Amino acid sequence: MVKSLVLLLFTLLSLACAINNKFLADKILSADGNPYVVTKVTTSTYGIVALAQLSLTSYQAASEQVIQSLTISIQFDTNTRVRVKITDTDNERWEVPISIPSYTPSGQNLQYTISPIVEGPLSIQITRNLDKKVVFNLNPAQPFFYNNQDIGFSNYVGYPISVIGLGERVSTFVLAQGTYTLYSRDRGSPIDTGSTPDSNMYSSQPFYLAIDDDLAAHGALLLNSNAMSATVGENYVEFRTTGGIIDFYVFVGPEPEAVINQYHDLIGYPVLTPWWGLGWHQCRYGFQNISVVEEVTNDYTYYDIPLDVMWIDIDYMNEFQDFTLNPVTYPQANFTKWINQLHSSNKHFVPITDAGIGVNPSYQAYLDGLKQNVYIQSAYVSGPTQGVVWPGTSVFVDFFHPNSTNFWFNQILKFEKLTSFSGIWIDMNEASNFINGEVGHSPSIITNLTMPYTPGEDVNMRSLDVASKHYGGLLEYDVHSLFGFTETIATYRYFEVYNLRPFIITRSSFVGTGRYAGKWSGDNKSLWPFLEYSITGIYNFGMFGIPFSGADICGFQLNTTEEMCARWTQLGTLYPFSRNHNGIDSIDQYPWSFGSDLLETSKLAIRNKYWLMLYFSTEMFKVSQNGGIFFKPAFFEYPDDANLLNNSSEHFMLGKGLIVHPCLWEGIDGRVSYFPDDIWYNLYNGNKTILDAQNSVYLDMTLPGDIPIHVRGGHIIPTLDTSKTVLDVETLRKSPITLIVALDQNGKAQGDVVFDDGVSLDTLSRGHYTQIHYNYWNKNATTTVLTIQTVHRGYKMIQGEFPYISSIVIYGINRKPQSVIFYSGGTYTPLSASISLDVGDSVCTIWFSSQISPDRYDGFIFNFGSQ
Template structure:
């Protein structure tokens, strides 16, 4: 043992302990190898603690200089706010790579009473222990008796908790929501959806999202972000979460919780709230890879009208490009004249065009886009000579924009501006931006100067595999080695600047993401498969992206790779139309999967599903707006709303919440016409009919899931959801803005309910910053034995509706109404009187009341300046 390299040994044993089933080491055996850093200085102040620590190798172990051990650590423990702690560890003597831009600047506010830091003692091995004071539970422990290492290219640490935890997050991957114990690679890879169970390296995909949520055996939660862009492995054990990275620094944020939703909000408060979504972006989208020509695209667009199906956006994959070159049109199959006519007609029908743009720029002397980037030198530079580094993607040999170059934004927005004059797009789909490479490293050159043979530790396969050569150089001498996983983030920020310059909300869908991407774009889950398992995995994928602060997300509906069938596609239409981002898309060579492709069952189910989404579009828009305003998730696990119910965590994908008040039970299995489904302990009503759900002893009820038909949705007692009447006839979301509103009121046991609605123009990027929106609160309450009251009150009145927009409330439907309503009166700050509804209906069997108003009764306006009170007399 005396000749062993100690730091390497410690880190290897660290990884062995995380994967003890593979290597046979137990946690007890590993605990004999202690932290080799000893504290030499501690200075405390009101804002935190600064610590110096020095490496001290055990006397009987030899440590060669080639090990590149960082011998002196500078450590800062910063009290960010009462619910968040940040600690950084870096080389005290030399600058190291540190991630820029991912975290908006902030001013630490100091510690509160929700956590405490244990004393750090000079002369003792480095130890950091943080306790949540509300339950005296340790939520972070850098255990001095456990391995810890800090080498130039090999850094490892862990949070040893000493009690059982369930861990979520650590993306991007296809996995169960609660991660299995094992190791998980984090590095941006173009990899088509392998299923990751924690026991196979390199099952990661397009993004690096080193954030986790941990729930303990008492169902309390905390979270952690390891802000590091290098290739890394995350380790999930029964009572710890660890990281081993290939560079950078340790920059770790701890989120105190104690409930899961608290952790997510605390995380979003750090990384910034997501960008606003355009109103039309929440509608229905159609794409496919393999459109032969513009006539085929036009035929698909026309078929939507023929089948009387709503459509908001048509997408085209790389088929439209000339030789797969960005910002071009194929002159034969997509000639500009025909293309312009199609887009003009599309927009005249209130629909939008979204093209794909790939990361690789073709290296061709006759290609103007490539040439325009040479003079400002905006491309990543080769490690071998002072020319752009290259890879091979769809157009052949290609170069890649260096997003750290100060000229890159102007180059990119300039190309998008020119492209818009050619195509008149409404949004941009950025793909292949890991950045992907069909070869390993730079073609025409030997293996990279940095490989798994030169690195002391490699997370999974070689970092050059299907990647730009990691020895390539960015502006300022930054190595691709450090920033590979940031390429998609940089491209997303630059694309955002284009839309910002137009004062438009960005409609950007990206494949690769990093911490903070949601501030600029939405995301789809990539190249999934037309399989039942991926139908369920899509729910996990959206849960994860929502946690990562990217709530505007969706999966390719009916699956991208392989062939779907009518039943699977029908079930996916039911589910996928309730994703925030709803797009049908599949691969070249696969069977068509349009809503009309398989027959009447799919067609009818698709029509019901899309129109269900459209009926709830104001609810979706309000939920997404509120997420942009204050963080959190709209499409989320029911466990986040009911954090004391372990059944909801253990079976997370069998149900999900759509904002406040709605729970959905999708059908995820073939051959099923109904299922006994679990509900959280509460009052629930069938959303469509208003019938009260009679739950059995196990909080379950049988739900009908026959096809064709709607997906089961239920509303929680105590909530009010606005719906749009025109959803049954509208063919686009712009038409929905002319729709009257129906309020669905579900009463709780106290005969009360609350809800919200947000109104704005649905397009402007500054609606939030300029308070150019109106937020309405709805409150229904029991007054006495003969009177109930609905109060409609704006809390912010910054938006004036355009002529005809959301003109009035047409219906008020009350679930749990135990007695019929006989008279309705209204009161505002200006006038009062009696309403004379067209109908006052009550069904004593279902306890549903309906107040149906005439179109001339424009009294119940959603953006009134003052409070409106409606009194219902029983």
Template sequence: MVTKILIIFSLCLLGVLSQNSYVASNIQWSNNGLTATVNYPGNPAQPVVANLLLNVTFETPQRIRFKLTDSTTARWEVPDIVIPPSAPVTIKQAQYTVKVNSSPFGLTITRNSNGQVIFNLDPTQVFQYNNQDIILLNNLNYATNFYGIGERVTNFPILPGVYTIFSRDAAGPYDDGQPPGSNMYSNQPFYLALDSEGNSHGGFFLNSNAMDVFITSTSIKFRTVGGVIDFFVFVGPDPEDVITQYHQLVGNPVLIPYWGLGWNHCRWGYNNLTALQWAYNGYISNNIPIDIMWTDIDYMIGYQDFTLDPTRYPYDEFQDFIDTLHEAGRRFVPITDAAIAQTNYFAYNTGLTQNVYIGSANHPGALVGQVWPGNAVYIDWFHPNATGYWHSMMSQLRQVMEFDGFWCDMNEPSNFCNGECGYPEHYNNLPYTPGQTDLNTKTIDLAGTHYGGLIEYNVHSLYGMHMAINSASFFTDVLNTRPFVITRSSFAGLGRSASKWLGDNFSQFNWMAYSIPGVFNFNMFGIPLIGADICGFNDDTTPELCSRWFQLGTLYPFARQHNTKEAISQEPWMMGPTLLETATWAIRVRYSLINYYYYLMFSVSLNGGVVFKPAFFEYPGDANLQDVHSSDNFMVGSALIVHPVLTQGATNVTAYFPSDLWYNWYNGLPISLPYNRTIVLNAPLRGLVNIHMRGGYIIPRADDHPTAMTIQELRYSTITLVVALDAEGVASGGLALDDGLSVNTISSGNYTLMTYMYKQVSSKQGILSFTSSNHKYTKAAGEYPGVSNVVIYGCQSQISAVTVNGVSVMDNQQFDGTGNVCSAEIVGVHPDDITQLNFSF
């Protein structure tokens, strides 16, 4: 009997028992799309929305949008997220074809280049548009891997199952969709779909209400409790094509400050300034680079936002500490929580005066929840006074704490009560409940009221994004500098203003491994500055786990160590010599690559795309990379592949490589791949993570990485151009130069993009050219002093001369005939002054 009940419930959950009764009529085509009426015949009972309007728009050649809205009554629609096209494209320009089935209603979108269906609202399958239960099925009818649909700790690709999207304060657990309800902090209803031949397309459901997403091997279905159907389909056909097309819609990632790529350190539990200074001094005394020091809620008076405890963090002494950081080119970032303590102090009182709090559905005045300071109220980000209020509070905090970035936490928003403390919950008896979990769990009452007649039920998942955006605009609008804002909760489009970390993880090997898909996903979502708490936040780490996590985590775009006060100390020097050496080496490996990382970050801010990516983004036709080896390796940009150790006790790693030329990053030795392209790499605990460089690329390695203590110092370091030749003897790469701070760098064009191109013309001659696509940045004195060495991976003989216009510029050369690595020391030239170097062999 129990089995039968479960089967029936599962069928109902999947919508198998539902039918599509809608009929499309009055289909009107235009040159830029179509409209139609979509009606439910007869007189359906509530809650069916019977009269719909279909609007299909050819937004760009690679993107199509369709909306289904109530033609008689306005419904909630998410505002200010997507960037509309300057003008829709015509049918002839579109790289897709759309067809509408009239009875029953259906909608099919096909990619023109190969005739593949990339969206299919199948008229024979479920379609439902009820007031609080909308179902939209994309039935592809061919084998597909789906990626994205965040936020969760899960497999990559997503396993068949049911996945909930609704911002929620939940640190896991692992989510395999069986059952639903393991959703986490963010609301990201975007997916990438990939077939076995490497053809990709994408979909984005612009809806902020709670929803479940049903994944099978051939379909994806959305079931939401409100809003409208507003859906975008992206043609691809390559994975990165899909992502750049999506970023064109939600905005390219914000250009972060250069210093934001440095090493970050934090811990919850530095209960006074002495403890924070101890942590900082530990880095200095152990000769470990450090760029950004953070504080958790320890610094506050009673956990009240925008306060600084003068007893534990004396104002003058704390400012002296921050001045010390600044004088050394370092930065400081504090945490701020989402809720304002409901007590008699300036932040709460000012908010009352300006009426900026979410209202209660139970009584006049503000909705009351409970978090770290006790009773608390929440900002109504839709109120016209909210931004000014928030900036004023940040300004007051900065008068006693000269911070450089901002950390937004608890902004799902989190609440230690379910709903409003002391009152019955609302919306806890819905026709359908995503995740099979009360939506008020650990958050504020969904009946809470917002400015303009809005309710929390519709806007809940937007809270964290608005908190982060308003924090970011303080830096751009008030301080006139780039924002460095890290948030826990996010929604689509956050990345054009702020960044994120993966939240409260655990000190376990499997959580370390699952961080890789987490970073993949948020790169796809348009938030490339992303990372997990290195060594884990909750529970006690071990020297082995922490060492392995440093080897991996220092290559996250956002690299920060952080843990809870309940766990053991995990600063690099606190767990013995192995961790100390491994952590230091790992950070310095990152610093050697800092020019490459900044070039990648600059490029995605300019054009969209990803920085930290699954290897199938570069090799989409490789079926092994789509699934079996989808996340036991990763690529940084297009040039580097990394195979970290992800299991306890391992001293080697079985590494699968895409079909290409690969060289050891550290020494240039080529690897010889067997037929299955799988080899065993040595990976000692006290050592460096395995990184290999792809033939065809050039990376500008910072020469001073072994000694630099901040990445600011690396702006004044010479560089070695590491040239990895492909099978044709060609390689290319780039360098982005700007001041690292200005807000409007891209829009003003105040930057220089240097492009390097090497070509082996013959066995006796090679040419390395230097070109600039936007030579507008005026360097500060001593910045980027030039190329000191050129190292060539895959060369066949030693370099006999390097010349510019016939004049020798080579001082010394070396050649390793066993590994086919050659190098030349370059003297007396600067890429600003030349266009090419000529190599003789």
């Protein structure tokens, strides 16, 4: 009784404070700008520190929740990045404990200017030196407020901008003007136009890129994990967050991809992807038993379709408990037999793991967690907070607890004794909850009624009670959106022990997740708009530093059609992460489930990715090496072309060398498609693309058939000869190589190839890779040269691995070399070669009789004589 009265009084008090705080926040929002004044300024080589005081004393009288004194730190992080940090001078506040790679602030060669900060109204303005454009402006005339649970500010640049990013959501690439919520939420993929604030999804990625009317770009990150909203206006982005601090990073660009690289320099480069992970994946929610899984696996072989990874959703679990096998439908003996068969054909298995640990006194994982005290704790009773997910009543690991990583690692090791697996799929890790808050306790301590501002819907909706407690006095209120991120790091440690590249696919992510894992877009729908939105989703996560991403091919929810699935497979095989997956209530959508169009198109599409696998692996390697983005808008490569920005999903680039025009529309066999102003060749046959005055050409998209891919003049694309016959990417590593040389207007081309073992985690740190640069150029009127330059040598290929260059195909050439000379170490050797020239298509093919190593020699000389 006493406890109930205390709780009632606390609730009433909280409600009174909330009403007061709501009034206060509205008052500040409607006030004439910023109520803080700068009282002291100190400048150093590396930045500026200032103190500011709330000037309206009536606000202090109205509520103690208003922060009275602020410390402003402006740090010259690099010559293209500025950090603006605003904190409570008198009290410590929650700050995201993210591990950003260390760096030394720089005050040299700055490409931006900080306007002088003087005593008086708080004002911060950062200008890009190149064009004098404002990239950050805390204007004293714009709303600014700093309360305990309600912090808001506007980056008012004052000129029109197009804004990209602010994930996770299903949306157009360029966001419509409106308000967007950022808070990790299990929600089934609503389309977000900025008009419905409860359309946020699994991740919180508070980074954006802004492009102005001159097509120059800048970017920004608000490093804050609390529930927040971001309002995109014509000439500003306004953040409003429910806690934490203002920790704002500005990236000056000015090219869009320069902004992305500047951002990745801050958050760290993505982890290397295992070679096999780039292959073709198959999953299904609703595999009734291991016999069905085995049948699907065998059907891939029967239909002569490549397959690299089989996945199983929660079907395999005993009572939906992590790290278990259902003894009836997935008995261990039968499961082990299937795993052995899988491995014997160079294929892999990836199981799902959910966030909730079922409360069950006979479930050892649950008991282990209790013993080590690793669960998030209740705000109402002594013991773990309890939610409801697939196992029923469940508890959740507190990954801030020092025992949690060891607990999680040991559970994975125990599961390893039950079955072998190559990767881990971590799902439901927002963390999702089928109820609102805690079992037996309606949320009452922190709710939308007690909070002065709530982005979207109540923070307890389908989430753990945000008053739940974490190790070290942390609250779920502050760390909720970090659950997936911290779980990802704990899972990464398992692979780290084995020195394996982590194959982890997560649903929820935060800033820096790409250093540990890949991402899929969650529960999408088998609808045509989601085919298009999948492209913008992968763009976004590439910008967020998670290049290994993809969407469920053919859609997860609802029923696909043969045409939709064929188009999606054409597109999806070009995702970095290519997985066909659908829901338990949906019809089958395997490559053979409909008819000949889907079957034939699937074979072509998967084998096309196999054909380009060395290009994929090389370009993804370079992203892990230097940051950047692989699957990207063509606008990023041609930032002066506004047409590419406005129609960004109709064409995308794979690296710098390939452009793809997917078919995203029902019932068509082709369409007039736009190209950037450059030289383009049909990748499949070398035909030069002749563009009209609008830079467009009609592209055939007949089914069954290939997705239109064109190679950019000036690039060399490595392809693999056995892609049309092998059934797995491991066997593909034994393939000879053909180099496609696509000439630019000057008759030149270049490209890279990286060779490594494809699985080791420490490849980059120990330099265990070999990087080759190919360069084709005209030596004189009768001679051209293809040089083979070793950029780095640290990997010795095993016997039979990528054994030789079998041929060179030159696009854009109208003459045939009379002879080919191979040179190495000062020795020149005439080569026996078969040479053909298709004059009409301007394609020359050179087949070598001898085996030429792709990484051991100096190059080729092509003699054309006096033609």
